[in-house]
Amino acid sequence: MVDDWVAHTPKDILAKNFGVNASIFGSVPSPNPYIFNGTVSTHNVTDGPAGTLSGDASFVYRTFQHPAEKVPGGGGEFRKIDSTNFPASKTLATTFVTLQPGGLRELHWHPNAEEWLYFHQGTARATVFIGNGNARTFDFRAGDTAAFPDNSGYVLVYRVTGVEDVS
Known part of the structure; x- marks a missing residue:
C-alpha cells in the first residue's frame, strides 16, 4: 500500500513531506506492493508503564502546559496526548495540530485505528x-x-489559519 500511496501523491507534496528535491520521486514504483498480513499484537493496553490507576490518579491533562513538537511535514507544531504522557488514556490518543498556511501534516496512517479530524x-x-x-x-x-x-494513508495540506487534528 505504501508505494501505491506514494505513486498517487503529487511529487511536490512528497518532496515537502520528506524535505528533499521532487526529482527524487521520478522513478516511484508501480502500485500493488504485495504487502502481506503481519502478526496481531497480544499486548494488553489496559496496563501501562505507570502501572494500574488508583483513585488518586489524575484524569486531567493540561495540553498547553507541555511543549509542542514540530510537525514532521513542516510548517506547524503538534501536541500528542496518549498513554506515554497521560497514563489515564489507555485506549485513546489525540493530537492537537496547528499548521501555518501552506503547512503540511506529513503522510501517515494508523494501522489499527480510525483517524478523526476536527477543523x-x-x-x-x-x-x-x-x-x-x-x-x-x-x-x-x-x-x-x-x-x-x-x-x-492520508496527507493534509493547510490552506489558511490553524487546524486541530484529533487522531
Whole structure:
C-alpha cells in the first residue's frame, strides 16, 4: 500500500513531506506492493508503564502546559496526548495540530485505528488513500469533521489559519 500511496501523491507534496528535491520521486514504483498480513499484537493496553490507576490518579491533562513538537511535514507544531504522557488514556490518543498556511501534516496512517479530524479554524485539503489506486480528496473548513478508515494513508495540506487534528 505504501508505494501505491506514494505513486498517487503529487511529487511536490512528497518532496515537502520528506524535505528533499521532487526529482527524487521520478522513478516511484508501480502500485500493488504485495504487502502481506503481519502478526496481531497480544499486548494488553489496559496496563501501562505507570502501572494500574488508583483513585488518586489524575484524569486531567493540561495540553498547553507541555511543549509542542514540530510537525514532521513542516510548517506547524503538534501536541500528542496518549498513554506515554497521560497514563489515564489507555485506549485513546489525540493530537492537537496547528499548521501555518501552506503547512503540511506529513503522510501517515494508523494501522489499527480510525483517524478523526476536527477543523477548528481555516481551510485545508486532505487526500485519503485506501489502496489499489483508490483515493479521494476532500476540502475542509472550520467546523468540519472527518473520519478516515483504519489502515488508510492520508496527507493534509493547510490552506489558511490553524487546524486541530484529533487522531
